[in-house]
Amino acid sequence: MHSVFADLHVHLGCADGSAVKISASPQLTLEGILRTARSDKGLDVVGVIDAATTGGLADLRGAVAAGALRPLPGGGLVARDGLVVLPGAEVELDVAGHRVHFAAFVPGLEETNHLLRRLAGHARNVRLSSQRAHGLTVAALCAAVDDQRGMVWPAHAFTPHRGLYGCAVATALAPESVGLGPEALGRFAGVELGLSADTDMADRLSELAASTFITNSDAHSLGTMARECNRLLVAGTPDWSEVRACLLREGGRAVACNYGLAPQLGKYHRTVCVRCGVQAEGPPPVRRCPACGSTRVVMGVFDRLTEIADRPQAVTPDHRPPYVHQIPLAFLPGIGEATAARLRSGVGPELALLHEADLSEIARVGGARAAAAIGAARAGRLSLRAGGGGHYGGVVGGTLAASLPPGPA
Numbered sequence: 001m002h003s004v005f006a007d008l009h010v011h012l013g014c015a016d017g018s019a020v021k022i023s024a025s026p027q028l029t030l031e032g033i034l035r036t037a038r039s040d041k042g043l044d045v046v047g048v049i050d051a052a053t054t055g056g057l058a059d060l061r062g063a064v065a066a067g068a069l070r071p072l073p074g075g076g077l078v079a080r081d082g083l084v085v086l087p088g089a090e091v092e093l094d095v096a097g098h099r100v101h102f103a104a105f106v107p108g109l110e111e112t113n114h115l116l117r118r119l120a121g122h123a124r125n126v127r128l129s130s131q132r133a134h135g136l137t138v139a140a141l142c143a144a145v146d147d148q149r150g151m152v153w154p155a156h157a158f159t160p161h162r163g164l165y166g167c168a169v170a171t172a173l174a175p176e177s178v179g180l181g182p183e184a185l186g187r188f189a190g191v192e193l194g195l196s197a198d199t200d201m202a203d204r205l206s207e208l209a210a211s212t213f214i215t216n217s218d219a220h221s222l223g224t225m226a227r228e229c230n231r232l233l234v235a236g237t238p239d240w241s242e243v244r245a246c247l248l249r250e251g252g253r254a255v256a257c258n259y260g261l262a263p264q265l266g267k268y269h270r271t272v273c274v275r276c277g278v279q280a281e282g283p284p285p286v287r288r289c290p291a292c293g294s295t296r297v298v299m300g301v302f303d304r305l306t307e308i309a310d311r312p313q314a315v316t317p318d319h320r321p322p323y324v325h326q327i328p329l330a331f332l333p334g335i336g337e338a339t340a341a342r343l344r345s346g347v348g349p350e351l352a353l354l355h356e357a358d359l360s361e362i363a364r365v366g367g368a369r370a371a372a373a374i375g376a377a378r379a380g381r382l383s384l385r386a387g388g389g390g391h392y393g394g395v396v397g398g399t400l401a402a403s404l405p406p407g408p409a
Contacts, residue, residue, distance in 0.1 A: 075240025
């Protein structure tokens with residue numbers, strides 16, 4: 001057994017010459033992912049969640065025809081540098097009157113084409129990502145993906161925009177619940193955390209005790225790949241069958257560690273008033289603006305989980321791996337793009353820099369300030385400013401956090 005890094009939720013901003021994920025960077029292409037995921041980020045596995053769009057599938061087929069990717073016997077596709085690509089789709093479904101995103105992944109391009117055709121019967125424009133599948137239920141999506149030997153899980157489950165727990169479900173144990181319940185949760189390969197929620201927050205919901213937690217970036221740009229990721233314990237090449245076994249905790253395979261932003265850094269950690277822009281700072285849950293009294297707010301993940309939790313604190317099941325808070329290089333004071341590029345070239349990719357590289361080597365290549373910032377991030381010694389309402393939090397005293405753009409991801 002050995003471990004690999006996997007980010008199983010990466011979008012395509014552009015494919016086959018046209019936009020796919022409208023809110024994503026046009027530089028986020030399949031070619032860009034293949035060029036940078038391993039060398040710049042240190043990823044071994046990437047889930048391309050817009051593969052089941054017409055452009056995404058066309059680009060994947062073109063990459064196979066050109067020899068840039070080749071199918072693996074166990075499912076998935078492998079690039080020349082060893083990066084494994086898993087094809088999938090982000091699907092928007094109606095859950096109790098709320099629009100919720102789900103991730104669906106299948107083994108290969110034939111199954112991807114089948115999934116695309118199935119979605120085309122429900123969505124108006126399958127050239128675009130994350131389209132609403134009218135008339136398709138959660139159970140029907142799970143059944144359709146099961147037929148292709150695939151996996152489904154709730155995407156960014158706790159975010160206020162399109163997150164299952166963030167906007168639609170209270171908890172199956174609450175009287176007002178419209179929750180899916182343990183039987184439906186058992187149909188999912190896992191539950192996607194991150195983006196303002198971590199294990200300690202999610203494990204305050206007892207109904208998630210049996211679920212595998214997955215941490216993925218929901219990347220809308222090349223730079224945000226691996227912002228959150230998983231360390232998987234696999235045997236041999238991390239192909240589709242190995243990754244699936246990790247999520248299902250079969251045959252000794254497992255998610256060995258979750259890596260995610262410290263929750264305060266996420267875009268939706270605390271409640272923010274839509275009317276006046278004030279962010280809540282008091283005890284959660286906050287549903288009314290503390291400044292102007294408006295109820296037009298973007299509910300924070302911390303506030304939402306405090307509201308729906310059936311436990312006062314986390315109860316961690318035996319199968320749960322460690323959750324490591326990571327602070328990407330772009331958030332760290334004193335590490336601009338030029339320094340980051342020197343570190344990647346002279347020391348190693350970003351995940352190695354954040355978690356494994358020797359600090360003296362980092363100092364030699366990038367300077368003492370860069371080494372001190374990375375060391376402080378590893379040790380959890382940085383002061384953080386909480387994000388909310390679509391704006392990232394930041395490192396207090398940092399320089400980049402204030403300039404990060406608002407938006408879905």
